[in-house]
Amino acid sequence: MTDDGVQGLDPRQLEAYFALMEAVSLLQHHVEQQLQASGDLSYVQFQLLARLADAQGQLTMTALADSVVYSRSGLTYQAGLMEKAGLITRGPCPDDERTTLVTITEDGLALLGRVMPGHIQVARGMLFDPLADEDLSRLGDIMVRVRDHMRSLPPRSAAPRRRRQA
Amino acid sequence: MTDDGVQGLDPRQLEAYFALMEAVSLLQHHVEQQLQASGDLSYVQFQLLARLADAQGQLTMTALADSVVYSRSGLTYQAGLMEKAGLITRGPCPDDERTTLVTITEDGLALLGRVMPGHIQVARGMLFDPLADEDLSRLGDIMVRVRDHMRSLPPRSAAPRRRRQA
DNA sequence: TATTGTTATACTCTATAACTATA
């Protein structure tokens, strides 16, 4: 809270932060190109497929939007595209008539499987190659902890700003 | 998912990779909101200002575009906005008449300084808080190495796709 | 001929607000 360096962050911290942001930016760029080339998928769409696969194939729109940090209308847009492409289907939910259940199709799963190898190869070439095995363990351990911490912070698809007048 | 590892990446590597991507996505989101709120800046614009400041205030358009991984036309667009906002100026280069030199203004530097504390605070709250000092050193060390490796890979503003017939 | 930068254009993505329907 005092101010040595920029607001109490020492140069070591600053460097770590900026290196992280830059590295991931570069990685994202390449990954996006790979996904586009190999499966005509944007990164968001890839994420959506991955989440669905990870959740036994089904999620509600809201759950899906939350899991990718996304507005619901944005998800509706993407879901429209992906449904048209045959990667997912949308259907009613037996428990709650308001809810839409998104289901990944066979084609969606197949595409995910087809795209994954190249995706991973990019990650390996850019991220893992320059790291020793030990580094990787540490990085994994650290980032899992960080991610879980971040997840525990308040989300955002829920109430961007309303909820202030009854 | 299918198993026996996805293409030779063991689950540990996969988890590290996805945790990294998700954490940085979340971080980016919050940082963007902070920049917007505190300085009416997009993250790209923040990066541009930071690069310029880091380079003693001046860079050519191409150098700037490269340093942010950006198309030159995209940079022209952003530079237009930022010039209009008084954050940078563009002028001729004495050495090479083709080149445009981008210079950060006093206002640009001031804005960068004004925005930085909050920016860092977000990074601290989301990234550094859950980490021990030791973790931070490791993360910094690792990511600097990774970033430098990535930088050493072929860039991209130079020749997007042409250069295939001489 | 190659390179720097700009322009024109077309398109994708994203979010906000208004709306429908259920709970």
Add this chain to the structure above:
DNA sequence: TATAGTTATAGAGTATAACAATA
């Protein structure tokens, strides 16, 4: 009244290609 999802819309951002000027 609150929530799930969609729609309409408007705006920001990005890239590609064509272009002008200089090297």
